[in-house]
Amino acid sequence: MKDDALLIDEALAGNSAAFGQLVTKYQDRLYNTLVHVVGSADTASDVVQDAFVQAYVKLNTFERASAFYTWLYRIAFNLAVSRRRREKPTVSVEHTREALGHEPLDRDPPPESRMEQQERACQVRAALDRLSDEHRSILVLREIEGCRYEQIAEVLELPVGTIRSRLHRARLQLRDQLKDILQEDVK
Amino acid sequence: MAEDTREELICAYLDDELSPEERAEVEQLLAENSQLRQLHDELAALRTAMQSLGEHKLEQDLAPAVLRQAEQSVLRGSDTKQATSEPTPRGPMASWWERGASWRRVVWPALALAAALAILVFDAGFRDQRELAQVEAPLQEDQGVAGGEAGAGGADRPGVGAEIAPVEPETESLEMRAQPAPPADQLGQSESFAVDADQMRQSGARKSVTSSRSGADGMPEALKRMSTDQYGTPASQVYEVPPEFIQDRSFEKLLDENKIKWVRLPESGIQATRAREAAPAIEAGRSALSAGQEQNQATYYLFTNQQQVDDVLATMPNRKLAPTAPLADEERDSNAAAAGESEPVKIMLIAPEANARPAVAAPVTPKE
Numbered sequence: 359m360k361d362d363a364l365l366i367d368e369a370l371a372g373n374s375a376a377f378g379q380l381v382t383k384y385q386d387r388l389y390n391t392l393v394h395v396v397g398s399a400d401t402a403s404d405v406v407q408d409a410f411v412q413a414y415v416k417l418n419t420f421e422r423a424s425a426f427y428t429w430l431y432r433i434a435f436n437l438a439v440s441r442r443r444r445e446k447p448t449v450s451v452e453h454t455r456e457a458l459g460h461e462p463l464d465r466d467p468p469p470e471s472r473m474e475q476q477e478r479a480c481q482v483r484a485a486l487d488r489l490s491d492e493h494r495s496i497l498v499l500r501e502i503e504g505c506r507y508e509q510i511a512e513v514l515e516l517p518v519g520t521i522r523s524r525l526h527r528a529r530l531q532l533r534d535q536l537k538d539i540l541q542e543d544v545k
Numbered sequence: 546m547a548e549d550t551r552e553e554l555i556c557a558y559l560d561d562e563l564s565p566e567e568r569a570e571v572e573q574l575l576a577e578n579s580q581l582r583q584l585h586d587e588l589a590a591l592r593t594a595m596q597s598l599g600e601h602k603l604e605q606d607l608a609p610a611v612l613r614q615a616e617q618s619v620l621r622g623s624d625t626k627q628a629t630s631e632p633t634p635r636g637p638m639a640s641w642w643e644r645g646a647s648w649r650r651v652v653w654p655a656l657a658l659a660a661a662l663a664i665l666v667f668d669a670g671f672r673d674q675r676e677l678a679q680v681e682a683p684l685q686e687d688q689g690v691a692g693g694e695a696g697a698g699g700a701d702r703p704g705v706g707a708e709i710a711p712v713e714p715e716t717e718s719l720e721m722r723a724q725p726a727p728p729a730d731q732l733g734q735s736e737s738f739a740v741d742a743d744q745m746r747q748s749g750a751r752k753s754v755t756s757s758r759s760g761a762d763g764m765p766e767a768l769k770r771m772s773t774d775q776y777g778t779p780a781s782q783v784y785e786v787p788p789e790f791i792q793d794r795s796f797e798k799l800l801d802e803n804k805i806k807w808v809r810l811p812e813s814g815i816q817a818t819r820a821r822e823a824a825p826a827i828e829a830g831r832s833a834l835s836a837g838q839e840q841n842q843a844t845y846y847l848f849t850n851q852q853q854v855d856d857v858l859a860t861m862p863n864r865k866l867a868p869t870a871p872l873a874d875e876e877r878d879s880n881a882a883a884a885g886e887s888e889p890v891k892i893m894l895i896a897p898e899a900n901a902r903p904a905v906a907a908p909v910t911p912k913e
Contacts, residue, residue, distance in 0.1 A: 379608075386601075386603055393601045399601065414611065486595075526549075
């Protein structure tokens with residue numbers, strides 16, 4: 359696949375298929391992250407699509423100071439937060455399980471642990487859902503997306519020092535929510 | 546060093562975000578302080594728990610839908626602007642719009658002229674229908690037939706339809722064909738309906754009357770009733786229309802202009818949906834919804850009350866509803882090329898509350 363810069367140049371020149379390649383390239387990564395931010399597979403899908411549309415319409419404003427995906431993610435993240443605030447989902451484990459649809463599992467776990475794994479995943483998701491938008495977002499960026507502090511700072515438009523302290527607080531919050539599960543793991 | 550500061554360092558140590566000096570300091574702390582070691586272990590377990598959530602993937606390629614929605618967004622003077630002071634972006638969509646400029650300069654005036662002529666013809670024919678209906682037997686109520694225009698439905702004159710041709714200077718014009726009430730034996734449980742002439746007038750639509758090409762059952766050739774659709778929709782409420790009818794989405798726009806609520810869904814569902822999600826959107830006035838994945842074939846459903854929406858959606862639990870978007874240029878061309886071979890599109894019409902006949906559009910092919 360072509361380099362992002364080249365695809366962007368082609369898209370700006372009127373080749374919409376070039377932007378389509380960017381969509382194909384990044385949609386799953388963006389979707390996977392947003393599912394955890396918004397807590398709903400359907401909402402995440404809508405946000406991903408809306409984010410790409412916004413990115414395409416405003417492509418000429420992308421200054422290339424950051425990676426295209428970082429810029430795209432910022433658009434998506436803002437949409438996701440706005441959407442989530444409007445929708446205010448409930449936080450029961452059952453709701454989370456339903457909202458996220460099928461439960462992706464780790465590769466080939468032993469059959470007897472699959473149910474445990476699913477239950478655990480639901481508990482973690484429900485705990486994530488109970489966090490504030492700021493804490494959940496930063497944790498998802500770090501633990502799911504794997505962003506460095508500088509990247510997170512760029513997406514959230516915050517200083518790196520703030521990222522560090524906010525991430526710390528977010529982890530403490532999530533730890534408190536999942537004390538029982540974590541104690542098993544630590545042992 | 547404050548406790549918070551030490552704990553933050555532990556976090557950053559876990560993330561490998563420390564300078565060499567800071568890393569050495571933390572390792573010293575961990576060696577000396579069991580509480581900090583426990584915190585480190587808990588945060589590491591937390592990371593493992595989050596990373597074991599698994600990976601979510603989309604079931605389809607969003608590229609076609611994104612490009613269509615972007616095109617629509619540009620055409621509508623989009624809600625993607627962040628601030629009113631921001632200049633209209635001239636991104637890639639602008640070149641698409643500009644490429645069609647010469648085509649539009651020729652075609653739209655021609656369509657406007659054709660529409661004006663159609664209106665003159667419609668008016669004359671419409672008066673004829675009124676006069677004729679006044680001397681003919683009224684429609685029987687137990688056939689479930691509801692006339693729209695009083696006596697002017699032409700139910701006893703199959704094959705005669707009214708053409709509605711709303712014209713907008715900046716859009717392609719469109720011919721619509723109001724359907725007369727089908728004969729009783731073909732109605733089944735359906736209700737027939739006609740465009741309410743006054744409503745159409747008030748909405749700015751102009752009318753003309755032309756003869757519609759009709760099949761043996763009196764229905765226009767462009768719209769043949771199906772026996773049933775795959776969702777169990779009542780037979781008389783489902784119609785087939787040629788794919789080219791749907792191509793440029795002008796039909797959808799015309800429905801919106803005439804405040805006929807409708808829902809468009811694809812043949813195959815892609816993602817799960819919930820009727821309650823769709824219903825508020827329809828209720829809120831977003832009358833045009835379509836599924837996330839666009840295909841050449843689609844089923845259109847027209848509704849005018851919420852219960853009907855819910856009833857239909859309840860039969861299709863695996864359908865996703867999302868904002869509709871016009872076809873991109875390449876898909877429009879592709880549809881045109883395949884029009885002769887594709888299956889017709891199905892459309893379901895439900896009697897509006899005002900007993901209006903639905904207007905159904907015939908394709909209008911712009912001539913360059």
